[in-house]
Amino acid sequence: MTNRMDQPRKLDLVGNPVLVGGIGTGHEATLHYRVGDGHSEVTGHFNAGGGTGEHGQFQVRADVGRLTFRADQILVQVFEKSPKDGSEINVVTVPVLYGPRIVDGYYGYREHKVVKGDTLSGLAKAYYGDASLYKRIQRANPDQISDPDKITPGQVLRIPIGS
Structure with a gap:
């Protein structure tokens, strides 16, 4: 080494x-x-x-x-x-x-385990109050999300949090 x-x-x-x-x-x-x-x-x-x-x-x-x-x-x-x-x-x-670059005032992230029925826009609405901000979650998880319309139960996604 x-x-x-x-x-x-x-x-x-x-x-x-x-x-x-x-x-x-x-x-x-x-x-x-x-x-x-x-x-x-x-x-x-x-x-x-x-x-x-x-x-x-x-x-x-x-x-x-x-x-x-x-x-x-x-x-x-x-x-x-x-x-x-x-x-x-x-x-x-x-x-x-x-x-x-993903979230203004970034200070950390939450983890969310995807369950059946979850969508990125639904997660964005729950965490940011705005479904249109789903790209934040996609950008924070490029190794897991290649298509924003396809997330899978069991995935653990990072939800970036800022001010």
Whole structure:
């Protein structure tokens, strides 16, 4: 194992700051991070391990509040820079969903277990008071909802909540 990202996990729904954690090692104990969508990003560096092959825990708070993402999905990356040429090596990339793009004032989500008779518009009416906001739920669950007219009993959907 070179570097491992334990938080966030693939397609987690995240807010600001984006919390990044795991175990890693880097040249002179330095690792770097990047959070962005290809258009807007924040970068930085931190120390993990002893710098001579030892691995250590890390946790970083990436403040992305001033960024303007163009997509719901953003990438969280941890990597080291090669001492030979400065290139990025041992890159770990995790795609996540940025909640504030989906719901204004995003602060978390509720889970809803789909039962027979549920519809996205019905869930939107129940949680947001407006059936037309069903796309919020669809956007927060892209790995589960490919067709907004087809949800299945037993699915556990994330319902993003904001102010």
